[in-house]
Amino acid sequence: MRQRDDWHLTDVLEYEHGRGDPFAAAVRATRMPMVITDPAQPDNPIVFCNVAFQRLTGYDREEIIGRNCRFLQGPDTDPAKIAEIREAVRDGHAVDVDLLNYRKDGTTFWNALYLSPVRDADGVVRFFFASQFDVTERVEAQNIINDQKLLVEREVERRTADLRAALEAKTLLLHEVDHRVKNNLTMIGSLLRLQVRTIDDPSIAAKLDSMLERVDALAVVHRQLYQSSDIARFDIGSFAENLISDVVGSSGRGDIDLDIKAQPLFVDAANASALGLILNEILTNAVKHAFADGRSGSLSLLVEGEEDHGIIKICDDGPGMPSSQRSRSIGTSLITRLARQANAEATWRDAKPGTCVTITFPKTEMRS
Amino acid sequence: MTRTMDVLVVEDEMLLAMDIEAMIEDSGHRVLAEAASLQDVQALPDDLNPQLAFVDLHLAHNSTGFEVCSYIRQHWPDTLIIFVTANVSKIPADFSGAHGVIAKPFSHAGVVNAIKYLADGAFDPPPSIPRPASLVASPHLKTRWG
Ligand SMILES: Nc1ncnc2c1ncn2[C@@H]1O[C@H](COP(=O)(O)OP(=O)(O)OP(=O)(O)O)[C@@H](O)[C@H]1O
Ligand SMILES: [Mg+2]
Numbered sequence: 082m083r084q085r086d087d088w089h090l091t092d093v094l095e096y097e098h099g100r101g102d103p104f105a106a107a108v109r110a111t112r113m114p115m116v117i118t119d120p121a122q123p124d125n126p127i128v129f130c131n132v133a134f135q136r137l138t139g140y141d142r143e144e145i146i147g148r149n150c151r152f153l154q155g156p157d158t159d160p161a162k163i164a165e166i167r168e169a170v171r172d173g174h175a176v177d178v179d180l181l182n183y184r185k186d187g188t189t190f191w192n193a194l195y196l197s198p199v200r201d202a203d204g205v206v207r208f209f210f211a212s213q214f215d216v217t218e219r220v221e222a223q224n225i226i227n228d229q230k231l232l233v234e235r236e237v238e239r240r241t242a243d244l245r246a247a248l249e250a251k252t253l254l255l256h257e258v259d260h261r262v263k264n265n266l267t268m269i270g271s272l273l274r275l276q277v278r279t280i281d282d283p284s285i286a287a288k289l290d291s292m293l294e295r296v297d298a299l300a301v302v303h304r305q306l307y308q309s310s311d312i313a314r315f316d317i318g319s320f321a322e323n324l325i326s327d328v329v330g331s332s333g334r335g336d337i338d339l340d341i342k343a344q345p346l347f348v349d350a351a352n353a354s355a356l357g358l359i360l361n362e363i364l365t366n367a368v369k370h371a372f373a374d375g376r377s378g379s380l381s382l383l384v385e386g387e388e389d390h391g392i393i394k395i396c397d398d399g400p401g402m403p404s405s406q407r408s409r410s411i412g413t414s415l416i417t418r419l420a421r422q423a424n425a426e427a428t429w430r431d432a433k434p435g436t437c438v439t440i441t442f443p444k445t446e447m448r449s
Numbered sequence: 450m451t452r453t454m455d456v457l458v459v460e461d462e463m464l465l466a467m468d469i470e471a472m473i474e475d476s477g478h479r480v481l482a483e484a485a486s487l488q489d490v491q492a493l494p495d496d497l498n499p500q501l502a503f504v505d506l507h508l509a510h511n512s513t514g515f516e517v518c519s520y521i522r523q524h525w526p527d528t529l530i531i532f533v534t535a536n537v538s539k540i541p542a543d544f545s546g547a548h549g550v551i552a553k554p555f556s557h558a559g560v561v562n563a564i565k566y567l568a569d570g571a572f573d574p575p576p577s578i579p580r581p582a583s584l585v586a587s588p589h590l591k592t593r594w595g
Contacts, residue, residue, distance in 0.1 A: 263535040264462075267554035271468030274557060278471060297556030304552050308537065323582035330565070330581060331558030 114138075114213040116150065117199075120206055124149045125170060128208075137215060139185035150211065153192070155183035166196060173198045173206045179220060182213075191220035259307055266300045291365065291412075298324065298361035302353050314445045315353035318346030318384040321360050321393055325382050328364045336377035337368070343384040346391045349445050352423035356442060359419050359427065362412045363395050363438045371399025371436060378435075391444050398435035452572050454478040454564075457493075457502040459517050460533065461485040461509040465553075469503055469533070472557065476564045487512030490520055499528045500571045501564075504547070506534040515545045522546050529567055531584070544587035551584055559583025570594055 108115055114134035116127045130145045138145070138153060154163065162178045169176035175197035182192040193214040198206040273293045280286040305320055306312065322343035329337050348356060364380075372378050376399070383394040416438075420427045425442035456473050458480060460466040470480045481499050484490045486509035502521055506514035518530050532540060535553040544550070551563055562581035570576035575594035580586060 260535060263554050267535070268462070268464050270554060270556070271464045274468050274471065275464070293557060297558060300554035301556050301559070304554060308552065326579075326581060327556060327558035327562060327583065330562040 114215075116145075116211050116213075118150065118209045118211070120170065120209060125209070134213065137184075137190070137213060138182075144185075153182040155181070155189065157181050157189065158183075166194070169196060170209060173200075179216060189217075190215050191217040262303060263307070266296070266303060270296050270300055294328070294361060294365050295358060298357050299354055301327070302357035306350060306353060313350050314347040315350045315356075316345045317348045317353070317356050317360075317391065317393070317442075318344050318386075320353075320357060321382055321384055324357075324360055325364055325380070325395075328361075328368060329380065332368050334368065334372065336375075337372055338377075338379035340379060340381035343382060344386065346384055346386045346393075347445050348391065348423075348442060352425075352442070355419040355423040356425065356440070359416050359423075359425070359440060360393065360395075362416050363427075363440075366412055367395060367397040367399070367436070371397035373399075386444060389444060390441055392439060392441050394437060394439045396432055396435060396437040398432070401431050401434060402429055402436050452568075454500040454568050454571055455481040455498060457481050457484070457490075457497075457499040457521075457528070459484045459490060459502060459508065459514065460505045461507070462505070465505075465533075469560065472560050473564060476561055476568070478564065478568065484517075486510040487516045487520065490517050495524055497525065499525055501529045501531065501567055503531050503533050503551075506532060506536050506539060518545050518547050529571060529590075531563070531567070537585075542588075544589060546589060547587055548590040548593070549584050549586045555583065 108129075109131050111131065112133050114137040115129075115131045116134055117129040118125045119128045122128075126147045126149055127145055130142060135142060135145065151163070158181045162180050165178055166176055166180075175195070177193075177195050180192045180194050181189055183189055193216040194211060195214075196209055196211045199208040199210050201207045270293065273289065273296060277286055277289045277293060280289060301324065302315070302320065305323075306315060309316070322341055325339060325341065329339060367380055371380070378398045381394075381396045383392070383396075385392045385394075416427050419425075420440065420442075423442060425440050427438060427440045430437040430439070454473075456478055458466055458469050458473070460469060460483070463485075466483055466485070470483065473480050478501075481497060482493055484493070488510055499521075502517075504514040504517050504521075508514060508517065514532055514534065518532075521528050521530055529549075530547040532544070532547055532550040533553060533555065534540070534550065537550055537552050540547075540550055549563075551560060559581065560583065563584040566576050566578055566580055566584060569578055
């Protein structure tokens with residue numbers, strides 16, 4: 082079989098006599114740089130190189146033949162890769178490595194080296210066949226990509242650190258502002274209280290007391306907000322329950338019975354102050370007007386949550402609202418105006434006996 | 450009828466000290482002494498017998514309410530110690546041995562109700578009235594009053 086013979090011819094390539102061999106001619110003429118080495122000779126010298134190889138390395142044939150391939154190595158060639166090749170030659174197997182090689186003029190190129198043993202019919206390694214390929218562009222492109230990746234990673238890291246620092250600074254600032262608000266609210270309350278004690282005119286003192294109660298209500302709203310883990314929403318249900326106990330408790334009116342049916346009910350934190358003030362007005366009105374002149378009675382608080390809105394209902398069993406109201410007070414108009422601001426609605430009902438005030442307001446959706 | 454308590458006020462913000470003292474007196478109790486720092490408290494005579502101490506956490510001369518708290522516990526072990534602070538989160542779980550905390554900004558109603566509750570418990574424990582929301586009780590108060 083001719084084909085099979087031809088194959089054998091290449092297999093035992095006679096470098097001196099290969100000129101007439103079409104396979105040898107192909108190897109000589111290919112654009113792929115190739116060498117063949119002879120492991121039977123000392124130091125496994127190159128016994129054949131093609132023109133492409135000479136062109137790649139810049140050496141003439143005479144400078145190449147008879148030398149070991151290591152003459153292409155230089156100071157920046159990776160020793161680990163060299164060891165890999167040495168091992169393959171010693172064990173007689175193929176190896177595929179990217180290696181930094183040096184040309185005659187000292188310039189470097191990345192060499193994709195593929196080295197494979199060529200065995201004879203008895204399995205003895207007769208030659209090593211090495212194809213080379215200049216992959217400088219690919220390796221350098223890869224290096225650039227790696228460098229840029231590193232740069233980008235560093236940049237991302239730096240920016241993340243910046244952002245983290247900014248967040249920390251902001252949190253610190255928020256705490257500081259929060260602290261100042263607390264201190265100022267506390268001081269405003271204390272100042273007003275100290276002033277009230279010096280006023281002899283009972284009607285002025287009463288007005289100042291109302292102011293004080295409003296400031297206190299705001300203080301309690303703020304305190305509940307900063308003590309809650311969720312700064313976006315406010316539990317108006319618990320607030321109402323605490324406020325009614327506080328207001329009635331501190332009025333010293335042990336003769337007012339409390340009937341409380343409350344539950345946690347969350348509203349948007351933006352509406353906390355408005356709704357807190359509204360509740361304060363309704364409750365202080367009840368204590369002042371429904372149980373005036375020491376009249377005893379009962380006061381009820383009902384907190385209910387519907388699908389999308391909440392209801393707070395405060396009822397007393399006092400004399401009921403007078404039909405015509407004087408206009409010098411601000412309580413009722415505070416309630417109506419603040420209700421509008423908080424998207425809420427306040428309605429008064431004559432409960433016969435007594436007064437029922439109902440506020441209906443939007444809930445916030447539950448979050449974790 | 451509750452008896453009169455002798456109360457110690459430890460607060461470095463004079464405005465707040467004046468206000469708290471006024472609320473104590475309006476509630477029918479006596480302000481035994483006022484102090485703005487640990488040093489002020491240490492300078493008080495040992496034979497005082499306060500039933501209650503309101504103690505701010507941040508005090509003058511770089512002293513803290515925790516230091517004052519441990520001084521009070523050594524010298525007047527029966528005193529009820531209530532922190533009054535805007536930094537509730539800085540208080541450890543065991544309250545450093547104190548009995549409760551009132552958060553700033555406090556309301557008149559909140560403080561007055563707390564005083565009423567504490568006075569009720571101080572002389573005839575446990576208190577007969579419910580604890581107001583403005584006063585957060587520590588584990589020590591709960592064990593003390595069962
Ligand atoms: N629950 C109630 N029972 C009986 N009368 C009430 C009740 N709530 C309000 N009123 C009457 O309505 C009036 C208006 O109340 P409003 O809160 O506006 O004023 P005020 O309480 O007198 O003064 P302020 O401006 O301090 O609130 C009161 O003066 C009182 O006569
Ligand atoms: Mg009113």
